Amino acid sequence: MDKVFVGPRVSKLDTGTPPERVSRVTLMVDGANAYTAGDDTGRTVEKSLPWATQAMAESVLRQLQSVTYLPFSGEDALLDPAAEIGDGVTAGGVYSVLAKADVTFDGLYSADIAAPGGDEVEDEYPYKSRAQRQSERELAKIRSSITKTAEAITLLVEKEIEGLAGKLELTASSLISEITKTNGQVSSIKQYVDDITLEVANGSESSQITLKSGSATISSKTIEMKGLVSFTGLANGTTIIDGACIKTGLISAERLNLTGAITFGDLDWNTRSTINNAASTASDALNAANSAANAADTANDQLSAWMYRGTTYIDGSKLMTGTVMASRLLGGYVGLLDSSERTVGGISIAYTSTGYGIELSSNTGGIRINASGNFWVDAYYGVFGIIDSGVVCGNNCVPYSSGRYSLGAGGLYWSDVYAENDAIITSDRNKKEDTSYDLSVYDQLFSALKPVSYRLKDGTSGRRHLGMIAQDVEAALEACGLENKDFAGFIKSPRADGGYDYALRYGEFIAMCINQIQQLKARVAELERGLAS
Secondary structure, eight states, X not given: OOEEEEETOOSEEEEOOOOOOEEEEEEESSXXXXXXXXXXXXXXXXXXXXXXXXXXXXXXXXXXXXXXXXOEEEEEEEOOTTOOTTOEEEETTEEEEOOEEEEOOSSSOEEEEEEOOHHHHHHTSOOOOHHHHHHHHHHTTEEEEEEEOSSEEEEEEEETTTTEEEEEEEESSEEEEEEEETTSEEEEEEEESSEEEEEEEETTEEEEEEEESSOEEEEOSOOOOOSOEEEOSSSSSOEEEOSSOEEOSOOOOSOOOOSSOOOGGGSOHHHHHHHHHHHHHHHHHHHHHHHHHHHHHHHHTTOBTTBOOSOOEXXXXXXXXXXXXXXXXXXSEEEEEOTTSOEEEEEEEEEETTEEEEEEEESSSOOOOOOSSOEEEEETTEEEEEETTEEEESSOOOOSSTTSOOSSBTTBOOSOXXXXXXXXXXXXXXXXXXXXXXXXXXXXXXXXXOOEEEOOTTOSSOOOEEEOOHHHHHHHHXXXXXXXXXXXXXXXXXXXXXXXXXXXXXXXXXXXXHHHHHHHHHHHHHHHHHHHO
């Protein structure tokens, strides 16, 4: 700030009452952060200053408290043309600040000057220094902020005119910097204790480089490397890639598209030797194939596949003819051929669990047995037979292994089971665990059961049946807070189409009924004792 001396060169000079002293200074960094010095016993001066500090606010307060502002106004002052708003001015023995100057461009270059009172300074004559005016112009284009918490420090700078924003975030475990633009472009560097990631993105396209202690990953639509590239520390040897060739120990690929030529001399000695041996082997195979083709041509003159028309061929290894009729045929294998002389199955000797026996095998497809009458399988210990659409067992019909297989399955049920005696169900204590004689948890379930009568949709007799609906039992279990695993009497088998087959094990309800009857008997006995007494 310069000083201007006017002295008595002013025609009229009036002075006013000094305003209330300044007791507080507030410097606004941004909309959320500020530095304040002083108290509220006097006037408060508040200004915007993005680079403000606490020390700066305290220094400004000390300087303002050491200055007494004296309002004045003067007419026709002979002012130095170099004087600027904000300069110190002395007029008629009064020293103050030049806050207003209305210059008359005449021969004397006179001016009406003033340093207004407090309200006028803020409302009519707001003074802004050159630095403040420049700061406000820059703040219209750029905003910055610093956010500090116990966990992180964040620096943010935004430049609205160009649509740019820069952000830097520091925590104890990471350092992340990011530059963004409103058109979708983003570049970032993310540093952690175990890796560093560099990424540039523009809409759906992006490139990324990730560095870890033992690896590096490059992900991009296009990767360009200029100069010699060497890969060392690989599993075996070194691979060198330049603009003209790849030098390495072994190239393994599903396909190589070679636009140039590889000469035989380019190959190493082992490869050339292998190729020569393969060529010799191929030549021998070709000669053998030609000999076989000649022999086949000769044989084809006499036979076509397994159909031998009118000619019988006998040599030291086989007999080929149309039909063989004999009282006995002895041998270890009978093969069955298709029209192309391929073996599709046969009858052979095989070892079974009881010794050597006969095996009927099929190499392709399955085995179909047609019988106009009964089909029987006889064994030393019993008989298994299929008569029309029924199955007959002449002795015990047992599974291959105990407790592993079912008769029928979910969605594939037997219509009825006929037997002279009830089914025998395993109930050995040694095969059970987690046994409990307390069935009180099922009391509520027993009361929620809904017995019904019904007719079967697929039934043929039209008779009514008594039982329960599995879905009703499922609803009762849910209402009682029980799950499927808590009651094995309810069966829900998933089907291939996503639905379920519902069923019930009625035997599981017997123990529940017995428990309820026992409780009723005990209750009746207790009531009878009460009446008797």
